[in-house]
Amino acid sequence: MAEAPPRLEIRNITRQFGGRKVVDDVSLSVAPGEVTCLLGPSGCGKSTTLRIIAGVDMQNSGEIYIDGKLICDTQFRVPPERRSVGMMFQDFALFPHLSVAQNVAFGLTKSRRAERAARVHELLTRVGLAHYADEYPHALSGGEQQRVALARALAPRPGIMLMDEPFSGLDNRLRDDIRDETLAVLKEEGTAVLLVTHEPEEAMRMADQIVLMRDGKVVQRGAPYNMYNAPVDRAAAAFFSDLNVITSSVHNMMAATPFGEFMTPGLPDGSLVDIAIRPQHLKIEFDRNGHAPSATPQNGMPARGRVERARFMGDESLVEFRMEYDGSLLKATLPGVFLPKPDTPMWLLIRRDRCLVFPSTHSDSIAAS
Known part of the structure; x- marks a missing residue:
């Protein structure tokens, strides 16, 4: 078939x-x-x-x-x-001189009156606006107007x-x-x-x-x-979320960073790569008398930074760190309220399985030392 x-x-x-x-x-x-x-x-x-x-x-x-x-x-x-083909736009494009029901029925001129009325009632019921059938668009909220526009666009099937x-x-x-x-x-x-x-x-x-x-x-x-x-690529990754980016050079199919080495298969020695990590994938541990947490295969090596600023964003906290290895700024997001004071030293680890490695094409990248 x-x-x-x-x-x-x-x-x-x-x-x-x-x-x-x-x-x-x-x-x-x-x-x-x-x-x-x-x-x-x-x-x-x-x-x-x-x-x-x-x-x-x-x-x-x-x-x-x-x-x-x-x-x-x-x-x-x-x-x-x-x-x-039906179309919906951001301005809804409803006819102000027609009622809600008349707006929905606008594209049904070839239907019989009873069929037209039944289709209008069906769609207005589906979008929860049957009780507004005789109202005019100006009397509706933006969300209600959007639902009328949807019903009108769907009316001709x-x-x-x-x-x-x-x-x-x-x-x-x-x-x-x-x-x-x-x-x-x-x-x-x-x-x-x-x-x-x-x-x-x-x-x-x-x-x-x-x-x-x-x-x-x-x-x-x-x-x-x-x-x-x-x-x-890096631009595609950045379109979906904020990124922390560290740039390093390739040697023997590996790129060294303060957080450990990353594999770079297929890239020639000397080429630059961007290692990108989203803020939610940074792990934070308190600095206890200067003792670094142990490196692990999952989190790599820790790198120390000091809190630059911390802000509560509603359902998460955004913390920015000034890194000791080169003075660059890395951002971390954590669920709930986490607001350490500026200049507080902390260790950062990165989820290696969440890192993204791209050939470097950006001049604003931070080179790893």
Whole structure:
């Protein structure tokens, strides 16, 4: 039995503006019921890719397929309204002169009145707003407007939902709940979702697959766990979290640091490498009369630093250390309240199994002595 094609597939999409490739040979696919996040900084080509898929912009090269059928290349183009693609934007784009029910029903002009009313009621019930059917958008909160926008986008039963930073206008306290509610509704509908965001936390929370973009190109793709734990380069690692970085040179496939040696297979002698460790993977021990804790295979050698500053961040504490070996600054995060006084000496150890080793490409790295 032949495998069903992806609900959405784009192949080798390129878009140029003034000779500059804003989208550069991008390919991806999204299955029914799957959420794929296009993740990257502003200007990396995410929204342009979305606009091309929606049909409001045109690629210079490449092809777009829906359910295995070609809908757009450089010669043939199915108009946007016939692509079975829904769209949600960060400003919700609700019609202020229409009621909530009328907004949701807007794309159902081809349905009979009874069918239209039933679909509107079904969706407003699903998003918890059936009692607001006769209200107007201005009377609703931002979170409620977002749910109306979701119901309106889903009303025609699109096979694909394109979402461009749809939660960025919401209060932080509401955002997680609204994201979870939206994701649940989209999964129930079996919609293939392509979500654009510049927030790694949002991508990790919502995505089945993350596609990381940089300068118009796809630099890495995969499940959130793999993207976080096996980033393709230092820039990808830094996009998902803060990093402490120590730079060292390679000798006999090893790089020496104050925390011990790290393997660098495949790199020639004399080349520089960045050893990156996330703040939550630093281990801290008190300095007891200058006696260093014992080195272990898991934590390597200890290195001593003095507290520069400590701050409570709500559910964790951030402590910055000025390291004695070269005066560099390393950051550690610890759960709960941990606020040692400035200049307190402490020993730091690193989780060797959590360290990431990359060829060095950054001039701001701290060289190990």
